[in-house]
Amino acid sequence: MTEKxxxxxxxxxxxxxxxxxxxxxxxxFYIDELNQEAEKNIRTAIDIxxxxxxxxxxxxxxxxxxxxxxxxxxxxxxxxxxxxxSVADVLNLSDIETADxxxxxxxxxxxxxxxxxxxGFPGVSKNLIKLLKTELQVGSAPGFPLIESIALKIxxxxxxxxxxxxxxxxxxxAFNAVLSATLDEIACxxxxxxxxxxxDLDMLTNRSVISLFNEENGLNGIDCKxxxxxxxxxxxxxxxxxxxxxxxxxxxxxxxxxxxxxxxARPAREMLGRLVHKRIGGEYVSKSALDGLILSSGGLIRDxxxxxRSACAVAINNSAxxxxxxxxxxxxxxxxxxxxxxxxxxxxxxxxxxxxxxxLINEVVDxxxxxxxxxxxxxxxGAEEETAWYRLHPCLxxxxxxxx
Numbered sequence: 001m002t003e004k005x006x007x008x009x010x011x012x013x014x015x016x017x018x019x020x021x022x023x024x025x026x027x028x029f030y031i032d033e034l035n036q037e038a039e040k041n042i043r044t045a046i047d048i049x050x051x052x053x054x055x056x057x058x059x060x061x062x063x064x065x066x067x068x069x070x071x072x073x074x075x076x077x078x079x080x081x082x083x084x085x086s087v088a089d090v091l092n093l094s095d096i097e098t099a100d101x102x103x104x105x106x107x108x109x110x111x112x113x114x115x116x117x118x119x120g121f122p123g124v125s126k127n128l129i130k131l132l133k134t135e136l137q138v139g140s141a142p143g144f145p146l147i148e149s150i151a152l153k154i155x156x157x158x159x160x161x162x163x164x165x166x167x168x169x170x171x172x173x174a175f176n177a178v179l180s181a182t183l184d185e186i187a188c189x190x191x192x193x194x195x196x197x198x199x200d201l202d203m204l205t206n207r208s209v210i211s212l213f214n215e216e217n218g219l220n221g222i223d224c225k226x227x228x229x230x231x232x233x234x235x236x237x238x239x240x241x242x243x244x245x246x247x248x249x250x251x252x253x254x255x256x257x258x259x260x261x262x263x264x265a266r267p268a269r270e271m272l273g274r275l276v277h278k279r280i281g282g283e284y285v286s287k288s289a290l291d292g293l294i295l296s297s298g299g300l301i302r303d304x305x306x307x308x309r310s311a312c313a314v315a316i317n318n319s320a321x322x323x324x325x326x327x328x329x330x331x332x333x334x335x336x337x338x339x340x341x342x343x344x345x346x347x348x349x350x351x352x353x354x355x356x357x358x359x360l361i362n363e364v365v366d367x368x369x370x371x372x373x374x375x376x377x378x379x380x381x382g383a384e385e386e387t388a389w390y391r392l393h394p395c396l397x398x399x400x401x402x403x404x
Contacts, residue, residue, distance in 0.1 A: 001319040008284050009312045015279035016309035018302065020066035026074060029278045034271055034301070035068050038252045043072055045248045046225060047079075051193060054220070055227045058235040059252035061376060062302030065229045066199050068252055072227075073197055080195035080225075081186065083112045088200040090155055096204055098218045099168035099175075100154060100161055103132075105196060105222055106179050107151045109186060114144045116190055124181040135163050176221035183224045194224040202231030233374030236365060255299035256381045260359055260389045269294055275301070276308055284315075289328035296332050296394050298379050307331050332395065339399050348372060352392065352400065359389035 021029055038059075045055045059065050066086070073084045085108045087093065091100050110125055121129060129146070132138070138149045153160040168175045183194050198219075201212070212219045219228070235249075255268045272294045276285065293311065297304035310331045311323045320327055345352075351369050355378055372378040377396050382388035392400070 001316075001321060005284070005321055006316060008281060009315045012280035012284070013309055013312040013316070016305050016312065018306060018309070020064075020070055022067075022070045023074075026067070026071050029275075030067070030071060031271060031275050031278065034255060034275065035064055035252055038250065039068050039072060042068070042227070042250045043076070045250055046072070046076065046195060046227065049225060049248060051225060052223050053225055053248065055225075055248045055250060057227055057229045057250050057252060058232055060232050060254055060300060060379065061202060061374070062300045063232075063252050063254050064301045065252050067301075069197050069199055069227065069229060073195075076195055079192065081112065081116065081190045081192040082195050082197065083108050084197040084199070086199040088203045090151060092155060092158075092161070093203050095158060095161065097161075097165055098212055099165040101198070101212065101219060102168065102175065102179060102221060103154055103164050104151065105198065106182065107147050107154075109179075109182060109194070109196070111144060111147045111151075113186065113189075118189065119143070122182050122185040122189065124178060124185050128175075128178045131167065132164070135167065136160050172221075176223070179221060180223035183222075187224075195227070196222060196224055197227045197229075198222075199229045201228055202234055231374060232380060233370050236373060237367070237370045254379055254381055255301070257295060257299045258391070260381075268299065272297070272299070272301075272304055275304070280308070280312070283322070285311075285323045286325065289323050289325050292325065292328045292332065296335070296398075298391070298394050299381070300376065300379070300393075303376070307335075310334070332398075335395050336399050339395055343377065343396065343399070345400070348377075351378070355390045355392055359391060 015029070017025075042055065042057060049055065057065055057069065069084070073082045076082050083105075085104065087096065087101060087104070090104050090108075106125070106128070110121055110129070113119075113121070129150075132150050133146060136150060136153050138146060138153060154164055187194050219226075255272060256265050257268055257272075258265055269291070273290060276290060276294075289311070293307045294304060297307060307328075311327050314320070314327045314330050315323050318327070348368060351366070351372055354369075369378065373380060377393055379391050379393055380388055381391065
């Protein structure tokens with residue numbers, strides 16, 4: 001391996017980061033046509049909806065929801081005052097309640113003024129900030145460092161979360177009234193409507209998404225245009241028709257590498273090839289290896305990115321001049337070995353058989369099936385229920401074919 005080859009694989013390893021694209025990463029690596037329709041639909045829903053409407057964005061874990069929302073947030077800044085955050089980044093996902101998310105929304109709303117070049121806090125927010133500072137015993141200097149300190153304590157200290165929940169439960173209406181008034185005041189200060197984007201609700205481990213909306217004074221209390229992102233499994237297991245008023249549902253789909261009859265969708269495969277070549281030069285990946293990794297991803301962007309990141313590491317470890325089939329086979333073999341260890345083939349045999357016998361959505365969904373979808377063992381293609389269909393993840397399918 002030459003120094004040039006080593007440097008190319010090392011750079012590509014970092015280019016294939018598992019994190020969603022954001023900032024300059026969008027400019028460098030985003031493939032417009034991958035989720036062009038979904039992006040357009042979400043932006044249209046934001047623009048034409050009423051000022052306090054809620055847009056629910058769903059799709060498989062790893063399909064590109066966060067990247068699409070990051071891009072929308074960047075492009076919407078000229079028209080809206082955008083406040084965007086991931087609950088996975090700012091809250092404890094194993095211990096989360098509605099009050100925690102509302103507090104995070106309030107604190108991010110205040111902190112967004114720093115990005116807008118403003119120094120003071122809105123008048124209506126000062127009493128709540130002072131109360132949080134006192135109750136959480138935050139000794140930070142005033143200003144935006146104070147907001148950072150409050151947010152950190154809520155994230156890492158269970159006792160601080162209990163205090164916030166107590167304050168909320170004592171008078172949830174008052175808590176939401178402060179949030180609403182702060183939203184209105186900031187909109188007047190910046191002379192723009194506020195758009196809030198809350199990502200990664202699918203990462204919650206102790207709450208269902210629907211419960212966060214159904215509670216009185218719950219997430220409905222965020223009184224501005226708000227986009228919420230959560231997983232397809234949560235969508236399939238939830239009766240969203242029970243939610244009252246003002247909701248628009250948008251899907252971000254897996255890239256369809258096949259149609260329902262297993263015919264190859266070559267344009268989709270070519271798009272994923274362009275995604276890879278944006279991050280690593282074509283001379284460092286053989287066509288056959290790339291084709292194999294794309295097919296093994298099932299069209300899930302995160303899986304393809306993970307495979308390519310692993311392939312770069314294998315190439316470096318093996319002093320390979322190119323990612324060829326020996327490298328790609330090693331990457332897929334490792335994933336398949338992991339699946340054999342963790343997947344209970346006997347327990348889920350009925351669901352596996354159903355998907356292989358009939359892929360139509362209305363014939364296969366049950367609770368066990370939803371668990372398999374959440375864990376990406378079974379993939380759903382398409383958004384419309386009358387045309388959507390299921391397929392086993394290619395790596396799982398490969399393991400099944402090896403079963404005695």
